[in-house]
Amino acid sequence: MELQFLGGASEVGSLGLVARDQGRTLLFDYGITPSDPPTYPRPLPSTVDAAFISHAHLDHMGMSPVLCRLPKTRIVATPVTGAVTELLARDNLKVARLEGYLAPYTGEEIRALNDRFQSIDKRGSYRHHGIDVSLHPAGHIPGATMFLYHGSKDLLFSGDVLRIPTHLVPPAEPPECDVLVLESTYAGREHEDRTEVERRFRAKVKETVERGGQAIIPAFAVGRAQEVLLALQSTGLDIWLDGMAKKVNSIYQHHLEYLVDGRKFRQALDSVHTVMTSEERRHAAREAEVIITTGGMLDGGPVLAYIAEHRQDSKSSILITGFQVDGSNGRQLLDRGTITVDGVTLRPECEVAKFDFSAHAGHSDLVRTVRESRAKTVVLMHGDERSKLAEALQDEVEVLVPENGHRFEV
Ligand SMILES: [Zn+2]
Structure with missing residues (x-):
């Protein structure tokens, strides 16, 4: 299986991961960095057989209306993520107009999202044209999910994860996998209790x-x-x-x-x-x-x-x-x-x-997630201090710390 980050490998923002396997192209998340001015991930491949949006935060879904330019790409998300994604995309367009940025997509493309979304409930599965992906709660925010792709290997894409219960959502439930693509926002840092x-x-x-x-x-x-x-x-x-x-x-x-x-x-x-x-x-x-x-x-x-x-x-x-x-x-x-x-x-x-109300797993919870997943290979993404997590894991599993644009095999 070949992986390539379109963005968000070594930074918290503009996430996009392409997976090519068994003749199919999948996309996990497609976000923006809402900085001043905003920054965007690399362009999409010419075909995407299915896209998967982990949750409704701009750095994970902010570019998803652009997927409507591709013929027939389905966008898989939980119903909550689908609804909030449309709201945030519309707000993002409004901000771009107010601030005088070139808007990355049109209102028409946001409206088209509705026909592209394939809502899958939490703990459900998406099975279509030989693509088999199951959803697993990620904690983090309502509707946030991890995606487990069953291909030549079992690959788990974490999105953003939280391992402690909050008032809003229960903690993440990571399943076992061969390859774990894991967010690293809090690599090297712990949260206060x-x-x-x-x-x-x-x-x-x-x-x-x-x-x-x-x-x-x-x-x-x-x-x-x-x-x-x-x-x-x-x-x-x-x-x-x-x-x-x-x-x-x-x-x-x-x-x-x-x-x-x-x-x-x-x-x-x-x-x-x-x-x-x-x-x-x-x-x-x-x-x-x-x-x-x-x-x-x-x-x-x-x-x-x-x-x-x-x-x-x-x-x-x-x-x-x-x-x-x-x-x-x-x-x-x-x-x-x-x-x-x-x-x-x-x-x-x-x-x-x-006050630290973070919805991301701290360093030890990230390490625990890797251990519980029993993954043989861990791909660290979505963090600017990934080396600290890589150091903690390198004696236990193969750890990859790829850069944006680089194509690599897992
Ligand atoms: Zn998030």
Whole structure:
């Protein structure tokens, strides 16, 4: 079997893996890097017999509308991933137009996705024209799946994996395989214990509210906003939700079987106030005790309106819940205490704190995943520190650390 990364081998972004086996060409994920300007993976091969999208994050699915240019390529994903992919692709096109980037695809191509998606439920199988691929839960976010391709060898494509249970999804269940293509985002790094993170997080939110401030919680729309909301459910505080997470919530509500506890999720949505109008946003900015909103890296979205309202208020806090890429406002806030909006640099007087709600497996859980898979060959991808994981594994299995574009056999 021949493999080739179109992108995302040595970086967290723009992932795309082509597998050629027994006369067929398969594609796993096709994402973008939502940087400024965005970057894209290499072009698609001229034919793809079937494409598999592991989950609805831009670095895994952001380029999937381009697949509609190929004749007849089916795009296999869980129903949740399919629905959120269309939402994110439309939003990505809007951002490209607003920021003046050349859009990588058209609205027409996004609409065409609907006819191309082949929805397969979690733990289901895709069998078509001799291609046999089974789906296995990946943890990470609702709908996220690993794909096990049964070809000349059994190849497992991990997508992004999480091995601990969260409020939103149960942990990943990696099956055994011959070749494991594994994400390496947290190679060489461990996470703080999640229970402890949540305890500190809830305490900081309560402390902010008790001193008369507003807890402003920037969160990514897909996965993180919902996880944070569930983590705060027991506090009984006055929580408001704003931004694209609202649309993602309504998709999740139609697919409750992908959540670890659908009833608890429904209750959380019933107890939260949702900002629907600019009037409500003005009200929430003044009155809410807690606001959960996009953008998760403070580079745009309603979060900036909440920060503008409270930036001179030292009783309020900005509680970062996600990874902040270099060059983002969130990174700048953590490193230098400032954000830049419309070319103007501001220094909010709010307290700033960061909490590790990562949905990626840490280093030891990645090692454990390799051991449990019993793979003879491990291909490390989707990480900028892959060598640290390679070092930990090299005495046990064959470890490959390929570069983008390079064709190699497994
Ligand atoms: Zn992801």
